[in-house]
Amino acid sequence: MVFNWFRRQYNDSSDTPSENKQGKTPPAKEPQPEPAETSTPTAETAQDSTADLLAFAKAAYKNIQQKQQSQEAETPSDSAVAQAPPETTETVETATAEIEAVQTSQAVNTVSGVDETAQSLKTDVTVAQTTAEEQPTEEIETPQAEAANETVAPTTTEELSASVTEVSSVAEVTEEPATPNPELTVGEAEPASSESDTSEVSQPTTPATLSFLERAAAERQAKQERLIASAIEIPQPEIVQPSATIAASTTTPETAEEFPGLAFDEGFVWSAEVLAAQGRRPEDVSLEEITWLKKLRQGLDKTRRGILNQLKAIVGQGPLNQAAVTEIESLLLQADVGVEATDYIINALQKKLREEVTPPEEAIAYLKEILRGMLDEPLQKSYKPSFAPAKETLNIWLITGVNGAGKTTTIGKISHLAQKSGYKCLIGAADTFRAAAVEQVKVWGTRSGVEVIANPGKNTDPAAVVFDAIAAAQARETELLLVDTAGRLQNKKNLMDELTKIRRIIDKKAPNAKIESLLVLDATLGQNGLRQAEVFSQAAQLSGVVLTKLDGTAKGGVALAVVQQLGLPIRFIGAGEGIEDLRPFSSYEFVEALLSG
Numbered sequence: 185m186v187f188n189w190f191r192r193q194y195n196d197s198s199d200t201p202s203e204n205k206q207g208k209t210p211p212a213k214e215p216q217p218e219p220a221e222t223s224t225p226t227a228e229t230a231q232d233s234t235a236d237l238l239a240f241a242k243a244a245y246k247n248i249q250q251k252q253q254s255q256e257a258e259t260p261s262d263s264a265v266a267q268a269p270p271e272t273t274e275t276v277e278t279a280t281a282e283i284e285a286v287q288t289s290q291a292v293n294t295v296s297g298v299d300e301t302a303q304s305l306k307t308d309v310t311v312a313q314t315t316a317e318e319q320p321t322e323e324i325e326t327p328q329a330e331a332a333n334e335t336v337a338p339t340t341t342e343e344l345s346a347s348v349t350e351v352s353s354v355a356e357v358t359e360e361p362a363t364p365n366p367e368l369t370v371g372e373a374e375p376a377s378s379e380s381d382t383s384e385v386s387q388p389t390t391p392a393t394l395s396f397l398e399r400a401a402a403e404r405q406a407k408q409e410r411l412i413a414s415a416i417e418i419p420q421p422e423i424v425q426p427s428a429t430i431a432a433s434t435t436t437p438e439t440a441e442e443f444p445g446l447a448f449d450e451g452f453v454w455s456a457e458v459l460a461a462q463g464r465r466p467e468d469v470s471l472e473e474i475t476w477l478k479k480l481r482q483g484l485d486k487t488r489r490g491i492l493n494q495l496k497a498i499v500g501q502g503p504l505n506q507a508a509v510t511e512i513e514s515l516l517l518q519a520d521v522g523v524e525a526t527d528y529i530i531n532a533l534q535k536k537l538r539e540e541v542t543p544p545e546e547a548i549a550y551l552k553e554i555l556r557g558m559l560d561e562p563l564q565k566s567y568k569p570s571f572a573p574a575k576e577t578l579n580i581w582l583i584t585g586v587n588g589a590g591k592t593t594t595i596g597k598i599s600h601l602a603q604k605s606g607y608k609c610l611i612g613a614a615d616t617f618r619a620a621a622v623e624q625v626k627v628w629g630t631r632s633g634v635e636v637i638a639n640p641g642k643n644t645d646p647a648a649v650v651f652d653a654i655a656a657a658q659a660r661e662t663e664l665l666l667v668d669t670a671g672r673l674q675n676k677k678n679l680m681d682e683l684t685k686i687r688r689i690i691d692k693k694a695p696n697a698k699i700e701s702l703l704v705l706d707a708t709l710g711q712n713g714l715r716q717a718e719v720f721s722q723a724a725q726l727s728g729v730v731l732t733k734l735d736g737t738a739k740g741g742v743a744l745a746v747v748q749q750l751g752l753p754i755r756f757i758g759a760g761e762g763i764e765d766l767r768p769f770s771s772y773e774f775v776e777a778l779l780s781g
């Protein structure tokens with residue numbers, strides 16, 4: 185079953201094909217405030233829930249650990265697959281044939297405004313399919329290294345006998361004196377016995393009266409015995425704990441990083457708790473999700489440190505007096521929450537805290553509820569609370585925003601999510617204003633294994649590229665077409681005209697497609713970024729926002745200003761430059777990361 189990274193849940197095969205069915209499918213369960221925080225917990229219930237959460241985290245950790253172990257065991261065969269002859273040529277040919285067909289059909293089917301340009305285009309199809317050649321070297325080499333390790337220190341009977349067989353066949357080979365066999369290194373790698381083994385192989389001690397075959401068999405036998413004897417003495421470097429033993433274990437999992445990125449630390453426990461609160465089962469928790477949540481929390485660290493402790497202190501004091509209100513206001517404004525959103529928060533808090541003295545934890549839980557409500561408000565009005573592309577239909581996502589906001593990076597990251605989630609994806613490189621932008625998007629296409637439709641000419645009509653990209657998408661039954669656009673033109677009017685024209689082409693050429701127009705905003709710009717949004721919202725009929733660069737900014741509060749001022753839902757958030765550093769937005773996770781101590 186494929187994990188759908190847009191919904192953050194496994195695809196339910198019954199709901200994939202038709203849109204109607206998808207409509208009926210409950211949206212990705214947006215978590216509700218957990219009762220453990222909102223009610224006043226007794227010491228006992230608090231202890232119980234802490235123990236439950238720790239047990240959940242441990243179970244999730246062990247599951248991930250087992251998955252990693254079985255993945256490691258499978259890796260050698262993966263490398264064999266990776267080394268299989270690439271099918272690139274065929275894909276290129278097919279893709280080119282499709283594009284040619286598309287271009288021919290354009291000669292007949294004219295579309296007002298762009299037909300001439302589109303016909304004259306020589307679309308350059310960059311086939312970004314990941315081929316074995318393009319695989320990073322480490323990926324291919326790792327399994328070999330692991331295989332070598334196993335030979336050096338076999339840990340199971342099967343491995344031991346496999347290693348013995350391998351070495352004995354090497355011994356046979358060395359009987360031929362002419363060329364030294366490189367495979368011998370395997371035998372040499374055997375600790376302690378390597379030297380003597382090699383020399384013994386080359387100087388057999390068996391009686392000369394025996395036939396060649398008998399001698400070889402005797403040597404093999406002798407060698408096997410020596411190997412077994414020496415292998416038993418070898419200290420075993422890694423003991424793979426069988427799952428049954430792990431499950432029975434009641435101790436806290438090891439904290440050392442056995443696998444890269446996997447450590448049972450405070451961040452792991454926090455992330456597991458956040459997933460548990462959203463109804464996730466331990467066996468469904470993946471390392472990628474844990475890594476993402478840790479990154480998000482770390483990214484919001486600056487914003488959190490700026491406001492959390494102070495807010496806790498103020499909010500927990502009971503009825504808010506004027507001084508406290510001013511202090512909270514100033515904290516929220518510093519986190520770039522914005523005036524409107526700050527007023528809203530203060531009013532809501534005051535209403536609740538006017539009369540009653542509330543314990544700090546409860547007041548913070550209430551504050552979280554307010555923030556979640558604000559962030560989810562645009563979704564209440566939206567026709568589409570869940571933001572997964574519909575399957576088996578064309579979805580076109582127009583990605584807009586000023587230069588440097590992170591559009592191209594976002595396209596790369598979304599295309600990666602789409603690939604992982606089993607969507608047929610394509611990228612249209614319509615930022616023709618800057619030549620480097622096309623190259624950049626091609627690099628991302630290569631990284632995510634998604635084809636890029638681009639035009640090699642200088643300053644070509646972006647609307648024509650979009651036209652071609654849609655035609656290619658339709659010819660290939662693409663499910664998600666991501667369109668990169670220019671963020672800066674000579675003037676505001678040109679930019680607006682261009683986006684309007686692109687939007688018109690999309691509406692005309694793909695009337696049945698599900699269209700989203702996303703504005704990419706750089707969180708580090710805080711309030712300043714919002715002003716840019718106005719231009720785009722007029723021209724591109726925006727339907728959502730992607731907030732990037734949340735890592736390392738103290739202005740994470742801008743997310744609240746975005747929804748409050750623009751009235752647009754946040755669809756994705758980026759917290760790093762890597763391909764995995766973008767995820768669909770979850771108000772629950774965001775607020776937890778923002779306010780959890």
Ligand SMILES: Nc1nc2c(ncn2[C@@H]2O[C@H](COP(=O)(O)OP(=O)(O)OP(=O)(O)O)[C@@H](O)[C@H]2O)c(=O)[nH]1
Pocket residue numbers: 585586587588589590591592593594615621624670671732733734735758759760761765
């Ligand atoms: N730290 C961090 N950097 C990011 C993030 N997203 C993008 N960037 C960086 O921001 C810079 C600009 O990103 P681009 O994707 O090129 O931005 P763009 O909007 O496409 O800009 P143009 O290509 O000039 O139109 C790059 O160095 C990215 O690596 C993020 O979430 N976190």
